[in-house]
Amino acid sequence: MTTVGKPEVNEKKTVDLNVPMETTTGPALDTFAMEAVDLNAYYGKFRAVRDVNLSFRDRQITALIGPSGCGKTTLLRTLNRMNDLVQGARAEGEVRFHGQNIFDASVDPVELRKRVGMVFQKPNPFPKTIYQNVAWGARINGMKQDLDALVEHSLRQAALWDEVKDKLDESGYSLSGGQQQRLCIARAIAVKPEIILMDEPTSALDPVATLRIEELIQDLKVNYTIIIVTHNMQQAARASDHTVFLNMDSDRAGYVVEAGTTGTLFTRPARQETEDYITGRFG
């Protein structure tokens, strides 16, 4: 999917974002779960992300790589409007999700975030029990029936069930860092999102825990579209289907240099900049 430049506008029928989807059976493969069109992100007057045009394939893993400060995280957080919470942050352009621009006034960011979940850089479980950590999101979203089954299902999907099934009433903080991060993934899954955004989810973990998370991400792509920011190029090469390389221009605004399948981008990059970066000549 080399979609540098403006992608052709998909003729998708508009789905009302405010109607929650009942199942995770989304569009068929090879369609786009989300598209950014001429997306610019600002903090006050500072432009952090410049003219991004990207399509994220449904139920595939897309990695965002690039040097520190190039706007990877800003781009990611713009996709579910988490950046709205940052004072002075705003976005221009469009991000299409089910054919609707998520910046439209009619879109409720709370509903958007329910369907585009997020896992953060540092594991951040709630200071509550493991069970409550997973169940809380579902509960506030109005799911009442059979929370026990949902918790078990989510923990199983996050490959954590066997380790915690006997201590669901213990604090989420009692787990190791890697387990905490998988708990956070289980928590994100429990609200049944379509897309999961991951912001350097393994940067605070040791190599063994990192590997487990990467395996987990591979398993999750059956059901979820995953967009992952990483500063670890081996991780992008190992664990993603598509890779987007971002760099920063002289105004420190991030822009997309190149996007493509991971295999192509790492073996035959089209741009010299990309090759310099992935071969470690800078960054």
Add this chain to the structure above:
Amino acid sequence: MTPPGPEASGGASDLLQTSAQMRRRQRRGLVARLALLGALMVAVAALVTLIVTILNSSFGLVAVENERSPGELVASRGYPEGTALGDLTKEDLVALLEAGISTNLGRRFEREQRFFGDRMVFEDLYVLNDLCMAGDPPPPACYLPARSHSQVEALVVERVVEPTIVGTWSFFSSVFNRDDVEAYAAEKYPGAELEFRSWLSWDFVVNPQSPEPAIAGIRTALLGSLWVVLITLAFSFPIGVGAAIYLEEYARENRLTAILQTNINNLAGVPSIIYGMLGLAIFVRTLEAITSGSFLGTGGEATANGRTIVSAGLTLGLLILPIIIINAQEAIRAVPGSLRQAGMALGSTRWQTVRSHVLPNALPGILTGTILAVARALGETAPLVVVGASTFITTDPSGPFSKFTVLPIQIYQWTSRPQDEFRNIAAAAILVLLVLLLTLNTAAVILRNKYSRRTA
């Protein structure tokens, strides 16, 4: 000028020969250290002096002159020598009263509370029954149970023995100069007995205010303080915490919130007497119809305009409101942002995240700040003088629309009395106030420690 390198300084032995410059630096360091130690010593000395002065006045020898000696009274009822008044039967004690006080006074006591459930001593039963039927209001004796043994004994001591304290000595002279004190007392008060008295006692805590220092207590002031603090808390806690949540979680950072924030910070430093003036203008005068309780039909003449517990509580509530807001803001700010992000990323509304994650984690900090603010309110005097706390009141507050006094004002009033004994009970009242404040501060510290252990 470049400092000499290791080669230039010429070997390891130089380590032992300190240069003039080094000695100067060391000397300066020593001076600074001594100055800091001096500051600490002054502070500690001031604190120790305060405590010692208070303790010195709270305990000590007193010279007591009895109108009639207890031994003589006991003997008059045919008990052997050395029997204490308390060992007499209730019948004997009442008989002593009968012999010792006028019938009129006895009747008054009996209308207040009967001596025996089955018979009358001073009053005529028919008269009392008539009063119970027709009196408006009926005398308390109609519904109170009969006086207990210890109540009768206290009455005998107060009215028949009639001890008066004619001289008091401080704790230190009582302990270290006892001989001098005894010689002086024997010469000056020949009929008096010397006894050691702790001005701070349980009786002192539970007795109502009285013009007689020997039997005066702080119950009235203590209840007044508790009532006022209750109103203060009920007013300022929800409003303060609510404002703090809005400022921290909802308000955008702009010029308006910056101005608000600055003003809140400044309000925390406004002298408390100003709040007193504000309370006088708003609560006592403008809102008199509400604060006097007349809108409920309660109150009446006894409430004396708007100078009630409600006015005092609301005034102190205004006073500690900025403190509570600032403390609550700090507690809320201390909740890691990652928790908010985690909550919001799950598709929760702002309020759901605040209620489920921010508030539970900020609560210990909020409570700690609130306790400290309440401690401040408990010790405030100036604004309540302005708002109109009664300086002399012997009836307990009966509700939020009562007249009142509070501990610090009681202390202030006692210290301005000419008799020595009032200074002693003022010291004892200060001890009670200090214990209250220390208890609150300890609670705050315990809460804080418990909280920091839990998150660690």
